[in-house]
Amino acid sequence: MHIHSNHTHNSHTAKDSRALLIALTMTFGIFLTQIVGSYLSNSLALLSDAGHMLSDIGALIIAYAALKIFNAGKKGNNLLNTFTFGFKRIEVVAALINGLILFAMCGFLIYESILRLFESHEVHTQPMLITSIIGLIANMISAYMLHDSHHLSTKSAYLHVITDLLSSVAVIIGGILMYYTGFLWIDTILSAGISVFIIRSAIRLMKNASIVLMDRAPEGISVIDIEQTLKSILGIEGVHDIHIWEISPGNISVSAHITTSLSETKPLLASAQSILKNKFNCEHITLQIEDRSFSEHNGCNHCSMHQD
Numbered sequence: 001m002h003i004h005s006n007h008t009h010n011s012h013t014a015k016d017s018r019a020l021l022i023a024l025t026m027t028f029g030i031f032l033t034q035i036v037g038s039y040l041s042n043s044l045a046l047l048s049d050a051g052h053m054l055s056d057i058g059a060l061i062i063a064y065a066a067l068k069i070f071n072a073g074k075k076g077n078n079l080l081n082t083f084t085f086g087f088k089r090i091e092v093v094a095a096l097i098n099g100l101i102l103f104a105m106c107g108f109l110i111y112e113s114i115l116r117l118f119e120s121h122e123v124h125t126q127p128m129l130i131t132s133i134i135g136l137i138a139n140m141i142s143a144y145m146l147h148d149s150h151h152l153s154t155k156s157a158y159l160h161v162i163t164d165l166l167s168s169v170a171v172i173i174g175g176i177l178m179y180y181t182g183f184l185w186i187d188t189i190l191s192a193g194i195s196v197f198i199i200r201s202a203i204r205l206m207k208n209a210s211i212v213l214m215d216r217a218p219e220g221i222s223v224i225d226i227e228q229t230l231k232s233i234l235g236i237e238g239v240h241d242i243h244i245w246e247i248s249p250g251n252i253s254v255s256a257h258i259t260t261s262l263s264e265t266k267p268l269l270a271s272a273q274s275i276l277k278n279k280f281n282c283e284h285i286t287l288q289i290e291d292r293s294f295s296e297h298n299g300c301n302h303c304s305m306h307q308d
Contacts, residue, residue: 017067023142023161024060027053030135030164037131041124044116045174046131048109048191049167052198053135055105056160059098063157067091088248092212098160099206106195106202113192123187125179132175136168163201167194208249215245218252221280226254229279233271235262241288253284265289 034050037043069090143165146158174190177183217223223242230239238259245253254276262268269287276282 017064019145020060020064020067020157022145023157024057024064026138026142027056027060027161027164030138031057033134034131037127041126041128041131043123043128043171043175043187044113045171045187045191045194046128048112048194049132049135049164049171051105051109052102052164052167052194055101056157056164058101059160060157062094062097063091065094085247088251089213092209092248095155096206096209096213098157099202099209102160102163102198102202103206106199109195110192113188113195116188116191117185123178123184125175129172129175129179132168132171136165136172139165139168159201159205163198166197170194212246212249215243217244218246221252226256226276226280229275230256230258230272233268233275235260235268236272237261247284250281251284252280252282253286254280254282255286255288257288257290259290261291 031050031053034046034053038047038050139161142161143158146161170190170193174186178186221244223244226242226244227239230236236258239256240259241255241257243253243255247253258268258272260268269289272287273285276285
């Protein structure tokens with residue numbers, strides 16, 4: 001039983017793809033502006049933000065490609081013969097790569113910040129502020145386009161844009177403080193601070209993607225929950241060999257073996273599928289009906305702890 005709305009999904013994919021293209025265009029424009037601005041202002045914080053933008057360009061490209069490949073997998077029957085779940089995991093892989101890019105980039109920026117603490121330098125705050133304000137406006141537009149994303153790859157791109165937006169705000173505040181106080185070390189500290197903040201977000205993103213890739217049960221659902229729910233159905237004597245995982249975030253799959261003495265199992269199967277769908281929002285449900293004798297003599301004894 002596989003319950004899904006193709007029309008709704010296609011609409012979400014088209015919307016996310018359009019938003020990603022707009023965000024990619026805006027991000028590339030910000031990157032070029034910040035490269036020029038960092039050269040004119042000699043600001044490490046602005047250069048750090050430009051480096052982050054470069055990683056975001058790659059992240060947005062990966063996210064866009066993930067959506068296209070995922071959508072192609074849904075349409076390509078030949079591909080589905082090999083990738084039987086389609087390409088739903090591709091967006092999870094893209095999110096993991098995005099997190100790794102952010103993590104590596106921020107490590108480099110922190111290293112550069114430490115080096116600069118021991119070097120004399122000058123920062124021209126006016127071009128730094130002008131560039132940062134332009135970046136802030138562009139990031140706000142990108143964030144607005146991506147804020148209602150439905151795919152993990154697009155949500156990860158949204159995370160990149162939000163961190164960019166916050167970075168722009170921080171750089172603007174730092175530029176104002178340097179303009180009035182003359183404390184140029186603010187630029188270096190600001191660069192390191194932005195990098196540490198982004199690293200935390202990258203770690204969380206990689207953790208979430210890894211959980212899905214490792215097929216861990218989704219939050220709020222356990223083997224015991226599935227077992228007790230199925231056992232509450234009249235006619236089901238035992239439940240074993242239960243597996244719960246997410247093909248992609250929010251796309252929950254369940255498989256289980258059900259033991260029954262009933263000769264007519266179609267109503268039992270329909271009831272079980274309906275309950276799992278409504279209670280746990282499962283989209284892909286695979287249930288195997290068997291009698292106790294079959295379970296005991298065909299390799300299911302290791303699951304006996306889940307039977308009455």
